[in-house]
Amino acid sequence: MIKIAPSILAADFSKLAEEVKDVEKGGADYIHIDVMDGHFVPNISMGPVVVEAVRKATNLPLDVHLMIENPDRYIKAFAEAGADIITVHVEATRHLHRTLQEIRKNGVKSGVVLNPATPASTIAHVLEEIDMVLLMTVNPGFGGQAFIDAVLPKISEVRRMIEKRELCIDIEVDGGIHEGTIIACQKAGANVFVAGSAIFNRKDRHAAIRDIRSKLVNNE
Numbered sequence: 001m002i003k004i005a006p007s008i009l010a011a012d013f014s015k016l017a018e019e020v021k022d023v024e025k026g027g028a029d030y031i032h033i034d035v036m037d038g039h040f041v042p043n044i045s046m047g048p049v050v051v052e053a054v055r056k057a058t059n060l061p062l063d064v065h066l067m068i069e070n071p072d073r074y075i076k077a078f079a080e081a082g083a084d085i086i087t088v089h090v091e092a093t094r095h096l097h098r099t100l101q102e103i104r105k106n107g108v109k110s111g112v113v114l115n116p117a118t119p120a121s122t123i124a125h126v127l128e129e130i131d132m133v134l135l136m137t138v139n140p141g142f143g144g145q146a147f148i149d150a151v152l153p154k155i156s157e158v159r160r161m162i163e164k165r166e167l168c169i170d171i172e173v174d175g176g177i178h179e180g181t182i183i184a185c186q187k188a189g190a191n192v193f194v195a196g197s198a199i200f201n202r203k204d205r206h207a208a209i210r211d212i213r214s215k216l217v218n219n220e
């Protein structure tokens, strides 16, 4: 199932509810929320109060990407704030298997994130515990960066790992996703596409979502 997930990091925060409603109307499938702690990544963004505010603005699933050290401390808070999917970084999580189980215990779908430099083999032991793998196609921390092509073989590798074990797990890609990069990601095996600047930097967000989606095969 193809999903388009606008990343609100690139939205206008002075009218966040309007921005979220606009992309929902324009055909978004998820709302992607980037949580940064100024420690795991060199930037600070939003926390559970923003997730709570976005929850009130839309019925779309909220896909919450935790770019924070020791995410265990905040899983309950993000679940209570209204997250539907919580993803944690392999590189920032001390006891990954336990953390992923904790996410599901809180009634939320669980996902694991890999930085561009992190090999696919690091998640082989947790595939049964997850609903989604998020493969970063930029180094996390900022919007508007250039897509790293070298991640493409890892997308195919993760897709093969999932198929070999006959699991039903989404592969999401995030960073530098736009009309020119999305096709290669789909061909490699991704089915969930995060886009920040490619959507929010355009005046007509409905057209932006439509244009991105139109590049994909089986795009319903």
Ligand SMILES: O=C(CO)[C@@H](O)[C@H](O)COP(=O)(O)O
Residues within 6 Å of the ligand: 007, 009, 010, 032, 034, 065, 138, 139, 140, 141, 142, 143, 144, 145, 174, 175, 176, 177, 194, 195, 196, 197, 198
């Ligand atoms: O997680 C991140 C950045 O760390 C992303 O979600 C960005 O927000 C994507 O922005 P674009 O590359 O699409 O502008």
